[in-house]
Amino acid sequence: MINSIFQKKEYSQIFWSKFILLLLLSLVIIFINSHHDNFIRTKPWLLTLTVPFQWLADSPKQIKFFVEKHFTARTNLLNENRQLKDDYLLLQYRLQQITQLSTENEKLKTLLHASKELPGVVKIGSVTGISPDPQIKEITINRGLKDGVFIGQPVLDASGIIGQIINTSYFSARVLLLTDSNSRIPVEVSRTGYQTIAAGNYIDNLLILLNIPDTTDIKVGDLLVSSGLGGRFPANYPVAKVTMIDRLPAHGFLNIQAEPLAKTAYSRLLLLLFPAMNKKASSDHETGS
Amino acid sequence: MRPEISSWLIWLSFIPAIVLSIIPIPALLEYARPLWSLLFVIFWMIMAPEKVGLFTAWSIGLFMDILTGSAPGQQALALLLSSLLIACMHNRIYRVKFPEQCLFVMYAIIIFQLTYLWVGIITEKIHFNFFYFIPIGTSIIIWPVVFFILDKFCCIYSTKSFTSQ
Numbered sequence: 001m002i003n004s005i006f007q008k009k010e011y012s013q014i015f016w017s018k019f020i021l022l023l024l025l026s027l028v029i030i031f032i033n034s035h036h037d038n039f040i041r042t043k044p045w046l047l048t049l050t051v052p053f054q055w056l057a058d059s060p061k062q063i064k065f066f067v068e069k070h071f072t073a074r075t076n077l078l079n080e081n082r083q084l085k086d087d088y089l090l091l092q093y094r095l096q097q098i099t100q101l102s103t104e105n106e107k108l109k110t111l112l113h114a115s116k117e118l119p120g121v122v123k124i125g126s127v128t129g130i131s132p133d134p135q136i137k138e139i140t141i142n143r144g145l146k147d148g149v150f151i152g153q154p155v156l157d158a159s160g161i162i163g164q165i166i167n168t169s170y171f172s173a174r175v176l177l178l179t180d181s182n183s184r185i186p187v188e189v190s191r192t193g194y195q196t197i198a199a200g201n202y203i204d205n206l207l208i209l210l211n212i213p214d215t216t217d218i219k220v221g222d223l224l225v226s227s228g229l230g231g232r233f234p235a236n237y238p239v240a241k242v243t244m245i246d247r248l249p250a251h252g253f254l255n256i257q258a259e260p261l262a263k264t265a266y267s268r269l270l271l272l273l274f275p276a277m278n279k280k281a282s283s284d285h286e287t288g289s
Numbered sequence: 290m291r292p293e294i295s296s297w298l299i300w301l302s303f304i305p306a307i308v309l310s311i312i313p314i315p316a317l318l319e320y321a322r323p324l325w326s327l328l329f330v331i332f333w334m335i336m337a338p339e340k341v342g343l344f345t346a347w348s349i350g351l352f353m354d355i356l357t358g359s360a361p362g363q364q365a366l367a368l369l370l371s372s373l374l375i376a377c378m379h380n381r382i383y384r385v386k387f388p389e390q391c392l393f394v395m396y397a398i399i400i401f402q403l404t405y406l407w408v409g410i411i412t413e414k415i416h417f418n419f420f421y422f423i424p425i426g427t428s429i430i431i432w433p434v435v436f437f438i439l440d441k442f443c444c445i446y447s448t449k450s451f452t453s454q
């Protein structure tokens with residue numbers, strides 16, 4: 001019966017009209033999405049459909065964690081506990097210093113009549129998936145609209161900025177990493193205050209500084225912090241460390257590579273930063289900073 | 290004889306394909322990941338063409354786009370074009386011996402990967418890299434395994450008894 005499908009004329013007509021319809025539909029989707037970035041992104045239910053699959057794909061890792069959690073030697077746990085306690089003490093000590101510094105800073109700011117910076121609020125999330133295409137550097141996290149996550153929100157880990165939220169569903173969100181070729185972040189060299197833009201690339205997990213004149217004071221090992229320009233990323237968070245400076249005499253510009261401080265592939269836990277103005281998100285937060 | 294297999298079992302079999310295509314693997318192997326969803330779609334288009342057609346292929350492609358973060362329409366178009374080949378050549382693909390069938394499957398995989406690459410490049414999602422041709426090799430290597438396993442799946446769950454080719 002089916003072997004004669006394409007001999008029958010009416011079948012063939014339905015087949016080809018179906019094909020042309022789907023072809024046009026996919027071309028329209030590709031076209032619209034390349035011109036209006038928010039076409040798919042503003043529809044959270046689309047991404048919500050994929051959440052069960054993310055859970056399934058993440059389950060082997062979760063099982064591994066579960067096994068590790070329940071079958072760890074007691075001595076290991078005791079050692080880890082002691083280590084964590086030591087770290088906690090050290091961090092508490094640093095916090096004391098920081099509290100002192102921040103009060104001092106606030107006093108100085110009132111002297112200068114500068115505007116007060118409101119402290120933001122953070123929430124902890126964890127990585128549930130990594131994009132299978134190596135050139136698309138995106139990760140999925142287990143926090144979504146129900147936690148107040150919004151598009152454009154900065155995401156950090158313990159050592160620096162990782163990226164920003166580009167797509168949200170009710171239970172998950174997608175993070176565009178700084179190292180993606182479509183990602184740009186305004187940074188400044190913390191030693192000199194020189195401001196520039198760090199861009200991701202598609203070859204490796206490094207950042208590239210764009211259009212730096214030959215005469216700029218920049219060295220290997222310089223720390224790059226976010227400058228806060230543009231208002232998307234918060235100011236003064238560590239981003240990357242300069243690893244290579246290539247001086248091309250003919251160009252007049254420097255070729256600079258920087259290594260991001262956040263180790264995305266390995267860090268399971270992430271911090272989602274909520275700006276202080278966001279009342280809705282801050283009302284049900286877990287940790288204040 | 291073709292197997293008579295219920296639609297929901299076919300849909301159920303796409304779940305492992307989709308999960309396999311996003312499951313985390315070491316970064317070095319990432320370029321070599323076989324195109325699981327394409328292989329599963331091809332199998333069902335050969336075995337059950339009245340149940341899995343262009344629309345199924347296209348919608349699975351669109352779902353994969355949303356799931357993996359590729360440009361929307363990228364995998365949908367790629368799956369549509371490669372399934373067009375299978376649908377048009379179904380008469381031959383279904384009758385020929387397995388090695389020749391593999392050749393047709395390889396053509397479909399090449400069409401998929403070229404379309405994926407082309408759409409990715411024009412939407413500036415990805416850049417050209419020869420590593421993108423690795424999945425063609427790994428997919429065609431893994432195809433006999435996929436075929437064998439899904440064939441057994443058909444044998445077990447088919448409502449009519451059928452003889453595998």
